[in-house]
Amino acid sequence: MKLTSKEQDMLDGKYGKATQKSMEILATLGDIYEAEEMIEIKSVQISGVSYANLDEAGLDFLNEMAIDGKARVLTTLNPAGMDRDNWQALGIDENFAMNQNRVIDAFAKMGVITTCTCTPYLIGNLPHYGQHVAWAESSAVCFCNSVIGAYTNREGGPSALASSLTGRTPKYGYHLEENRHGEILFEIKTPIKGTNMFGVLGKVIGDKLGEYKKKIPYITGISKATVEELKSFCASVATYGGTALFHMENITPEASKYPIPTEKKIEINTKDIERGLTELIDEDIEVDFVSIGCPHASIEEISQVAKLLEGKKVTKEFWITTGRPTKKIADEAGYTKIIEEAGAKFAADTCCVVAPIKGRFKGIVVDSAKACYYGRAKNKFKVKIATIEDCVNEAIK
Amino acid sequence: MDLKGRKIYKGIASGEAIVTTQGISFFGGVDPESGIVVEKDHELEGQSISDKVLVFSTGKGSTVGSYTMYQMKKGNNAPLAIINETIDTIIAVGCIISEIPCVDKIDISKIKTGQRVTVDGTNGIVKIEE
Numbered sequence: 001m002k003l004t005s006k007e008q009d010m011l012d013g014k015y016g017k018a019t020q021k022s023m024e025i026l027a028t029l030g031d032i033y034e035a036e037e038m039i040e041i042k043s044v045q046i047s048g049v050s051y052a053n054l055d056e057a058g059l060d061f062l063n064e065m066a067i068d069g070k071a072r073v074l075t076t077l078n079p080a081g082m083d084r085d086n087w088q089a090l091g092i093d094e095n096f097a098m099n100q101n102r103v104i105d106a107f108a109k110m111g112v113i114t115t116c117t118c119t120p121y122l123i124g125n126l127p128h129y130g131q132h133v134a135w136a137e138s139s140a141v142c143f144c145n146s147v148i149g150a151y152t153n154r155e156g157g158p159s160a161l162a163s164s165l166t167g168r169t170p171k172y173g174y175h176l177e178e179n180r181h182g183e184i185l186f187e188i189k190t191p192i193k194g195t196n197m198f199g200v201l202g203k204v205i206g207d208k209l210g211e212y213k214k215k216i217p218y219i220t221g222i223s224k225a226t227v228e229e230l231k232s233f234c235a236s237v238a239t240y241g242g243t244a245l246f247h248m249e250n251i252t253p254e255a256s257k258y259p260i261p262t263e264k265k266i267e268i269n270t271k272d273i274e275r276g277l278t279e280l281i282d283e284d285i286e287v288d289f290v291s292i293g294c295p296h297a298s299i300e301e302i303s304q305v306a307k308l309l310e311g312k313k314v315t316k317e318f319w320i321t322t323g324r325p326t327k328k329i330a331d332e333a334g335y336t337k338i339i340e341e342a343g344a345k346f347a348a349d350t351c352c353v354v355a356p357i358k359g360r361f362k363g364i365v366v367d368s369a370k371a372c373y374y375g376r377a378k379n380k381f382k383v384k385i386a387t388i389e390d391c392v393n394e395a396i397k
Numbered sequence: 398m399d400l401k402g403r404k405i406y407k408g409i410a411s412g413e414a415i416v417t418t419q420g421i422s423f424f425g426g427v428d429p430e431s432g433i434v435v436e437k438d439h440e441l442e443g444q445s446i447s448d449k450v451l452v453f454s455t456g457k458g459s460t461v462g463s464y465t466m467y468q469m470k471k472g473n474n475a476p477l478a479i480i481n482e483t484i485d486t487i488i489a490v491g492c493i494i495s496e497i498p499c500v501d502k503i504d505i506s507k508i509k510t511g512q513r514v515t516v517d518g519t520n521g522i523v524k525i526e527e
Contacts, residue, residue: 025493028405032484053461057429057468061494136460156460158490 001030001170002037010166018069018110022162029159030170039132039171042150043074044164045120046112047136048157050081050354051099058157059099062106065161071111072167076120078137079296079321079351080104084116090319090347096356112164116349117323119231119296121148124325129253132175134163138244139235139295139370145245147230149253151175154244174245180254182218182247182261184209189221190270195232195301196385197273198225199369202236204276208266209241217241218261220249221268228298235295236369280372282363282382289361289381290314290395291352292388293321294368299329301388306335308392309342317361318344318395321351344395353378365394400503402480404521405489408498410478411515414508415449417441422458423465423491432474450514451476452505456488466491478516480505480523 009015010023026038048054054062081100082092104114115123118137127133127150135141136155144150153173155163163169173179186208192201205217217237225233225248237243247255292305297320305320320339322330327348330336336346347355352364353374363382364375372383386394417440421427426436432447447469456462466488469475479492484501492499498518508514508525515524 021494025490028489028493029486031403032405032486032489048461048464053424053459054464055468057471058461058464060471061464061467156463156486156490158460158463158494159486 001027001035003027004038007038007168016068018065018067019165021065022069022165025159025162026166026168026170030172033170033172035170035172037171038168039175040167041073041134041163041169042127042131043125043133044071044160045076045078045125045135045137045140046107046157046160046164047078049078049103049107049116051096051103052081052354052356054103059103059106062103065165066106066109069110069165071164073164074125075112075164076115076117076125077107077112078116079118079354080116080349081354081356082350083347084349086346086348089345090355091360092356110165115323115325117296118351119298119323122296122298122326123323132169134160134169136160138238139231141244142234142238142246143231145174146234146247146252180245181216181258183216184212184214184218185261185265186217186219187221187265187267188219189267190273192222192273194387195228196367196387198229198233199236199367199385200273200276200280201268202233203240203280203369204268204272206237206240206243209243212264215243216245216247217243218247218255220260222248222251225251228301231295231298232368239370239373277385280369280383280385282384285363285382285384287316287363287365287384287394289317289364290391291319291321291364291366291371292391294351294353294366294371296351297322297326299326299333302326302330302335303333304388305392306338308389309344310338312342312396314343314395315397316395319347319352320344321347324348365391367391398507398525400507400523400525402500402503402521402523404518405484405499405501406492406497407519408496409515409517409519410450410498411513412448412450412477414452414510414512414514415441415444415446416452416505416508416510418454418505420455420457421453422456423462423487424459426458427465429465429468429472432469446476447474449476450478450480450516452480452508454482454505456485458487460487462487463491463494466497467495470495470497478518480508480516
């Protein structure tokens with residue numbers, strides 16, 4: 001692969017050890033995936049932040065990179081294993097909290113903005129249509145490629161960090177227009193509304209993509225969608241179908257740029273959606289946990305929860321997971337007060353997928369199909385998907 | 398016998414081969430403290446990959462697996478070298494950050510467990526001693 005003289009200097013160690021190691025990673029990945037050159041990127045989103053996943057191994061590596069590594073572009077972080085302020089109230093043990101802070105400190109030393117959210121696009125890491133970035137976090141990658149129309153591959157923690165410390169990524173995969181065409185047509189023949197139902201749709205499409213071994217769905221028949229509905233859909237279709245990019249006619253910006261695929265067409269009707277919904281509701285669920293905010297709640301969703309909770313009391317553990325900047329907006333708008341007076345808790349910086357909560361609860365109600373998947377697989381909870389209204393109703397029942 | 402593959406990470410190492418045609422997930426699939434494969438029903442379950450030339454088809458699982466390889470290296474119980482049929486991002490990044498010589502695009506059916514092999518990561522060559 002062809003490197004510019006600056007990139008070659010990085011590889012030769014002229015910019016320090018961490019930059020050299022980063023360029024080694026990117027040049028090797030470029031060779032493996034047959035990239036012809038590097039491309040300059042506008043921003044990075046790093047995954048692999050929870051100490052529960054990283055452990056001492058990951059932390060050692062981050063500390064080594066932090067000796068002389070510095071972020072060269074805007075870089076934000078995925079959720080951590082706990083709320084950095086409120087971890088005690090959420091039942092996180094002290095030892096874990098200490099180790100989690102060591103991880104965040106290592107990133108901070110490299111000049112990474114320690115926002116800890118899976119929705120960087122809601123808190124200021126927002127690329128524009130057609131820009132190249134290097135993002136990890138499957139739901140954000142899908143949102144970035146599809147809804148924003150910026151270009152990113154599905155990075156892992158180390159490759160995203162390498163891109164941050166060099167400001168480059170090898171140009172292959174979704175950075176090339178020829179790889180962004182829709183591969184399989186989905187005609188949606190039933191109305192879809194609400195974050196929960198967009199999550200169900202993501203699962204139905206994701207499961208079908210697995211059957212047909214395709215990655216990029218082209219979707220027609222959706223007349224409108226909110227940012228929150230698309231955020232939920234992205235998380236779900238990425239979880240169940242491994243999708244990093246979809247096109248949705250009249251909704252996403254690149255849908256009109258590429259032809260509608262004609263080779264294979266799948267109709268999704270009311271029955272398919274009902275079946276998908278049933279698959280996300282476990283029988284005999286005993287609910288002791290409710291959570292909103294997978295992916296992290298927007299201020300709009302928090303406002304909705306505040307209205308529903310006003311003057312009520314929750315009877316079950318109820319977490320609203322969100323990015324800290326969004327939580328601060330909620331503080332100023334008075335939503336935090338309403339929500340906390342009702343007995344619900346904010347869990348900023350973290351989420352139900354990465355917090356160490358295995359075994360703490362039996363059954364979880366959520367409005368997210370992604371949270372259902374990890375609730376089952378990682379935390380061994382029984383799960384139920386519901387509208388935001390029904391999630392709140394369950395919490396106060 | 399010499400097998401010509403593709404350079405993934407530089408360096409030369411010789412040792413006893415341990416071979417599986419299955420994929421390996423370092424995160425969750427290998428105990429970094431002991432170097433023993435712990436994935437249930439894996440061909441190598443219960444066997445140590447420490448200080449061996451590890452030969453397998455490709456990587457799988459979480460990207461955190463790259464860090465697990467790094468942890469094994471720091472604990473002096475990483476594989477000496479890695480040979481893959483088809484490299485993936487997790488193993489490639491793991492080899493680079495842990496400085497483990499690595500070659501891919503090798504027909505791994507030519508290598509048998511217990512054989513002594515030399516991996517020349519710098520030139521992408523695997524030497525099997527008869």
